[in-house]
Amino acid sequence: MLHRAVYFLLAAFFLAACASSEVIINGTAVPPVPTLEAAMVEQGANLYAAHCAACHGAKLEGQPDWKQRNAEGVFPAPPHDGSGHTWHHSDEVLLYVTANGSTAFDPTSKMPAFKEALAEAEMRAILAFIKSRWGQREREHQWWVTATKNDARVIPTP
């Protein structure tokens, strides 16, 4: 009898976890992945095409051989789809890089700063569009990193 009760409880916990779809990575649970707003994704798609596609690719595919420095010694633009590493970073880090460029991390970086050209809401819309192109695994991982503030420490202090 005791065994049955234990199994029943375990099954109940398992079902509850599935129903809420919280994301659990390395034993740390965070709330379910937030839904993307369609209007924001659409606005982001237009802004992405105007400001980011020239380097990161119309299909978010990035530039060829982006994992190594080119003949001029600089890194090409990485993809923003699931094949790149955008989804490894929190919202905070991605917004920082979009606003300030990447020279704080690498002085040779060709990633420009957009804080003069774009409002924060516009950068968030671009990010929503990029997220809409990822698979479930990338979205869950990136949400978990954002919710746990797991990588916020890499942002340089002014």
Ligand code: HEC
């Ligand atoms: C002039 C070319 C260029 C444009 C335009 C550009 N980027 Fe980049 N971006 C780069 C390059 C090159 C890197 C890699 C820099 C490095 O490794 O130091 C990069 C890196 C990044 C990264 C960090 C890497 C990653 O995937 O997390 C983010 C985020 C990013 N860009 C977002 C954007 C967004 C959003 C836009 C449009 C608002 C944009 N970029 C427009 C060239 C560009």
